[in-house]
Amino acid sequence: MMVNPADSTLSDALANATERALAEAEIRLPPDVLAALRRAAAAERNEIAQQEFANILENIALAEERQVPICQDTGVPVVYLTLPPDVPFSPLLFEGIREGVRRATVSIPLRPNVVDPLTRENTGDNTGVGMPAVHVTPGDRLTVTVLPKGAGSENTSRIGMLLPSQAAEIPRFIAETMLLAGGRPCPPVFLGVGIGGTFDTAAALAKEALLLPLDTMDDYERELCDAVNALGIGPMGLGGDTTALAVKVKRADCHTASLPVAVNVQCWACRRATVEVER
Amino acid sequence: MIDLATPLGDEVLSLRAGDRVTLSGTIYTARDEAHLRMIAEGIPFDPKGAAVYHCGPVVQGDRLVVAGPTTSARMNALTGFLIDAGVRALIGKGGMGREVVEQLRGRAVYLALTGGCAALAAARMNLKGVYFEDLGMAEAVWVIEADHLPLTVGIDSHGGDIFEAVREKAKTQFYQRFNIK
Secondary structure, eight states: OOOOHHHHHHHHHHHHHHHHHHHHHHHOOOHHHHHHHHHHHHHOOOHHHHHHHHHHHHHHHHHHHHTOOSSSOOOEEEEEEEEOTTSOOOHHHHHHHHHHHHHHHHHTTOOOOOBOTTTOOBOSSSOBTTBSEEEEEEOSSOEEEEEEEOHHHHTTOEEEEEOGGGGGGHHHHHHHHHHHHTTTTOSSEEEEEEEESOHHHHHHHHHHHTTSOTTOOOHHHHHHHHHHHTTOOOGGGSOOSOSEEEEEEEEEOOOTTOEEEEEEEEOSOOOOEEEEOOO | OEEEESSOOGGGGGOOTTOEEEEEEEEEEOOHHHHHHHHHHOOSSOOTTOEEEOOOOEEETTEEEEOOOOBGGGGGGGOHHHHHTTOOEEEEBSOOOHHHHHHHTTTOEEEEOOTTOHHHHHHTEEEEEEEOGGGOTTTSEEEEEEEEEEEEEEEOTTSOBHHHHHHHHHHHHHHHHTTOO
């Protein structure tokens, strides 16, 4: 392939931006996530849960102080790229992001988490076939958003192909997801919910919902959140008032015979960061 | 708050689910692969009074960067031999299955560390050595000197299981709220 020098500069700039976004996301939680955690910690009445919140807040401060990742499960990077009209959609974009992930794995450092799905052989650098997942949307500016996703919470995520007549069953499906999950996803959690679209869109929407501001909810989101918190699972499944810090919903229209509902479970450490590519 | 130190003895038998404790002394990390290797080849450390930590840390050179607990339930079916060999405490997150609750009875406890608190854990730990390094960073058995790890007794040696109690309550709430008979 012919490489235009301007293109390879762009690829390198993208690598730098990806590495910086990952460092930011792994070490420091965004303000909306911190606000949700602090509010829940202050409101918690259960004594064990209060101590769990105290540990979480101390951990966040220590990660910043020591400049180390918040959690040893540094996750797998999920990447959202916005592409302005003057930047061509090219394989070099993906190569730049992959290079950024490789660099971040050494420089932060990250735990190498990416393996072959069947042989379980570790690729060693957090990239692999189809990894990282990169979602591209048009935008005004060239930005990289990373959402490193840990397995504890990802593994308890669910998708349901509900019947069109079952819209009223959605709160039950969401609460049931956390009932099945218990303490495994490191609650208090954030829940990203995708409603509508197709089987695949619903899952993508659920994850994108975690990019929305997590310290506000509309009435429907609050209803879903209340249904989860009524379970009393609490931080780490040890009991308490807060099981879900927030529920965020993204919707798409769907087939008249379908109602896909996906829940992407996210531990309290909702790590994400956006960096504009300097070009 | 009760301060515990390894090697652990009968003092763990008086603990009750919900108690807050700290743990100091040598602990050993082990995840899925390490358990399988130990079952096949034997335990590389002295298991008497030992504490096994479900953790796959981030290690750089001889520095323990971060080291929070992993999901313990993955090791449900792989744990019995450790308790039989004299291990007195398991440390992890999320609790363990019914079979482990029975295996712990009269012998050992399960201690919960707050999930995701990997910087907090590492701030109270020093790396001392490693076994099975060929299993890779996350799956190797790391030897760690711990200093006052803040823990909650999740499962005691009398069958008390705080996770199970919370789960049962959650189930009742769920059935009531959604009118499930």
